[in-house]
Amino acid sequence: MSTTPAIGMDRQPQAALAERCLYYMSMMREIEDRIERKLYRQGKIVGGVYVGRGQEAIPVGTALVARPDDVMLPAHRDLAVFLIRGVSAGRIFAQYMGREGGLTRGRDGNMHMGDLKHGIVAIISALAATVPVAAGVAMALRYKGIEGVAFSYFGDGATSRGDWHEGVNFAAVQKLPVVFICNNNQYAYSTPLSAQMACANVADRGPAYNIPAEIVDGNDVLAVHEATQRARAHAGSGKGPYLLECKTFRMTGHSAHDAAHYVPQGLFEEWGKMDPITRLEARMLAEGWAGQEALDRARAAVHREVDEAVAWAEQSPFPDAATLEEDVYESR
């Protein structure tokens, strides 16, 4: 398309936003593909690997709304949150490979990482444990007079934990600035939603805590972004937390060692047609926000960037065993 169609005032920003969304979703996809399909199989990653393939729109659409003072508490399929907050892909690879250059310097693996310099709190494995922590982060923001919001991420399964209910209730009672973001990918390990909860939607839990709850198409990054703007506006205005349920599907096994035989095959095909990256690209072409050539160039650039990141991580040394007992407590 050589001539740009007449565009309204709001078109240009939409095109720019779409481009950023595409970049971060593609980066997350490519990084996780390398992790799961290459480095893990080569034995360069020895621990558990959980990826968010097919769910990229959720961390991307939400985290792009966050402002610098906001604090993120991502879960184990929210890799793009790290990229958006400025953590380099190289450090993420190094984290997975147990190297010095990783965010935990080899002390922990995979998505168990954080860095307060980037406004990110590291999860522990125990699901939903970050939900009450998010409430505490939000308390501190308000206490200090900072206009920030805590972004608390979790899966559908995590909402069965007592910590989840205690954290959400606490935030609701205190009217804390938290956006609760559920990636409802319809499975928790092998457990389908119907065996996890008796209600149809995670959002159905909102009324029990008297907080607004919204369901959004979690495979439509622009819809996620828009809904997050509403959620953040609410939470940031002193009205209390907001629950956002993003409907999606886990396009992989639970982890790299799970073939997911328990998932009816048709579901992968059905949801494969709703891939958030393919969908955004199609939209960008249809709206005239980008041409095919530009999309191809963007993809090639992502590949190059990820190649370089892997190379950087591979040259990062393993931690020195002599440091084993350091940093259990503050050192003087």
Add this chain to the structure above:
Amino acid sequence: MSTTYLEAIRQGMWEEMERDPNVFLLGEDIGVYGGAFKVTAGFFEHFGEKRVVDTPISEAAIVGAAIGAGLMGLRPVAEMQFADFITCGFDQIVNFAAKCRYRWGAAVPMVVRAPSGGGIHGGPFHSQNPEMWFVRTPGLKVVAPATAYDAKGLIKSAIRDNDPVIFFEHKGLYRRIKEDLPAEDYTVPIGVAKVAREGRDLSIITYGAMVWTALEAAGKLAEEGASVEVVDLRTLVPLDRETVCASVKKTSKALLLHEDTRTGGMAGELAATLTEAVFEYLDGPIVRVTAPDTPVPYSPPLEQAFLPNVEKVVEKARWLWRY
């Protein structure tokens, strides 16, 4: 036919379920999926959904429901997907289950299975050995088998026991060790240690996966002329002080070994026990080989440095032997 440690636990549970209709299982992904480690593979198909219950991700509810069912006369076996997540059911275990009998005479015949241990690159939350949180809680029994024979015999005893039992099964042993098991029904009593290798010069007292480390170390030291005895505790509570003390009375030297971290570990309790009971027999200081007081690190060089191993045991044991 040789049976793995994992298969032994499976068989033990299977036989108890066949034997007693009140025995049932509950946990995350244990039914259709057969469990994260496949310990319950095939149970759902054979025993049905009434007796193999897939639960939401709710450890407090899993343990609490097991307690309730136990109070009503059933014999629940609850699975923690990893021992590390037992923290999420902690209050139910240490405050509810542990104190029922003492407070109001009510039995809680419940087993909580907890796959524990490191060496699998699991990092801080998939590698821990949290046995001491329970060892120091009166009212709980704590079991940690090292062999396939004991794993089967002890899970059966645990299921038949009328007190709550926390059953630590070491993930690193699941498929690593196997042995021939008797065809007939047998149990291994809770509270009885075993001399895994006889010796005269020095006793290594240990449990769980470290029994194998101790045996290998004992083999190496034998080449140097040291006769090392290995005591496998098998049960941590109630502790078989008699077997431990008898061994040290004989050898006069004690090396205490565990994969768990150092401070407040089982070795401390054993050292105090030996000092109280057999001090006069000791010909050297009581020596500990344990993990250091840090979380379990993920990166291989750090995890290797963290875990006790044969070299570390041989070095300390040799020193003590020559003392």
